[in-house]
Amino acid sequence: MTDNSGPFSDYPLPYQSYDDMADVFRQYVSPGKLDLWEGFGFKLVLGKRNGITFTDAYSGKEYINCHVNGGCYNLGHNNPRVVQAVQEALGKLDIANHHFGSPLRAQLGERLSATTGHALSRVVYGVSGGEAIDVAIKAARAHTGRQKIVSAQGGYHGHTGLSLAAGDPEYRELYHATLPDFVQVPWDDPEAMAQAVDSNTAAVLLEGIPATMGMCPPSEGYFQAVRQACDAVGAAFIVDEVQSGLGRTGKIWSYQHDGIVPDILVTGKGLSGGIYPITATLMTPEIHEILSRNPTSHISTFGGAELGCVAALAVLDIIEEPGFLKRVTELGERFEEELHNLPFRLRRRGMFMGLEFEEESQAFLTLLRLFEAGVFPFPSGNDRRVLQFLPPLTITDDEASDLIGRVQQVCTE
Ligand SMILES: Cc1ncc(COP(=O)(O)O)c(C=O)c1O
DSSP: OOOOOOTTOSSOOSOSSHHHHHHHHHHHTOHHHHHHHHTTTOOOOEEEEEBTEEEETTTOOEEEESSGGGGTTTTOBTOHHHHHHHHHHBTTBOSOOTTSOOHHHHHHHHHHHHHTTTSSOEEEEESSHHHHHHHHHHHHHHHHTOOEEEEETTOOOOSSHHHHHTSOHHHHGGGTOOOTTEEEEOTTOHHHHHHHOOTTEEEEEEESSOTTTTSOOOOTTHHHHHHHHHHHHTOEEEEEOTTTTTTTTSSSSGGGGTTOOOSEEEEOGGGGTTTSOOEEEEEOHHHHHHHHHSTTSSOOSSTTOHHHHHHHHHHHHHHTSTTHHHHHHHHHHHHHHHSOSSSSEEEEETTEEEEEOSSHHHHHHHHHHHHHTTEEOEEOTTOTTEEEEOOOTTOOHHHHHHHHHHHHHHHHO
């Protein structure tokens, strides 16, 4: 690898230009990924990353990251406290050995459990959100001795085996990954849920707020109705907080707005600060019991890597600081106040926000104009009338003013 650092990267880039990179990427990784975005005239490569912004490595254009990879960069790119924690551990810790006890996995387990008031006091670690969802489904099935999983149409839980089976046909049919006993019902419809949940149901699996479906928070009472439907038949309620969790909504977990406690909670993405992959499936001791009795029945070599635990502990330190969640709540209110009279409706809980347009084409044109203006939101894959709008939670007042100004300008032109 030659060291011909691009001008817009802090890290030596092996290719001088986008086209040089693309030639190799096309040949050895995926032509399709590049074709998709190039079709819209968009040749993006992440270069310099710092706080709320990243810079395109080859053009030097700077963007405010309002996609944050679905929450990975909730605390900004390269959050200095997370980076420092991992840097201090590098060369001393590594992934450790998942077969044995670990002080860091224990400490993180206790801290995660505490975020649920110790209701979900057993933690199984993973590497990806999909893996963590698979664990949730496996645990619910093992505990109940039942098969059926009820999820929401348009929801998204990952692309591994069981998480994929719980998602939309569009993603699973191509891979012949449809599985029996997975049922989807319309989101936010308590009657459809009550009808679907029966004595064969192992679990209901819902996102805290569905992101891919279009950033639509549950209506008041919906999660309580789901909780009741589950309780009536002894099914587990799994809440997927991969995107909605870790402070994004102004509470640590989105379910804490809904007056329920789930039996299983899945977290990922922002748990690592975008620095080192780690995910976690939290569950009640009762549900976990069967995993504990069969300790080798579920393993994950990299799951709960100690370097990941270090990153996650630093993330929790930040979001649990006094005032952090209050500021998220206040910032969310500010966005709502200042993003009005524009051609979209703001869907929002805390700073979990979506810009809902009337037409898909309008959303898409606005997306391209926002890119030009250096703002980087992202389309909701299953409702393209909605742009996911997720500025980092660490955004300062001045940065928020700048961001709001850019959105206002693009949308009033
Ligand atoms: C709500 C939700 N659950 C699960 C996942 C899967 O996570 P991963 O991509 O880490 O497997 C995602 C990913 O976008 C997600 O948004």
